[in-house]
Amino acid sequence: MRITTKGQVTIPCDVREKMGFTPHSEIEFVIEGNTVYLCKKEGTGARGKKLVERMRGRATVRMSTDEIMALTRGED
Numbered sequence: 001m002r003i004t005t006k007g008q009v010t011i012p013c014d015v016r017e018k019m020g021f022t023p024h025s026e027i028e029f030v031i032e033g034n035t036v037y038l039c040k041k042e043g044t045g046a047r048g049k050k051l052v053e054r055m056r057g058r059a060t061v062r063m064s065t066d067e068i069m070a071l072t073r074g075e076d
Contacts, residue, residue: 011038022047 003009011021019040021027026041063071070076 001009015021021040024047028039028041030037030039
């Protein structure tokens with residue numbers, strides 16, 4: 001693997017999957033002596049939680065839960 005002129009490297013797919021690195025994951029570099037560790041940053045919150053926070057309050061139609069459930073079930 002080579003570092004690009006921009007200082008970038010590609011993390012192999014099998015490593016990303018094993019470590020749970022998904023797009024927009026926050027990572028950190030830990031240096032110990034002559035070794036650099038790539039770690040998933042702790043305490044940044046779950047991806048789902050961030051998505052819910054971003055979507056909260058964006059609904060444009062005022063419906064009750066019962067109305068939504070009836071609509072999704074095809075009830076009149």
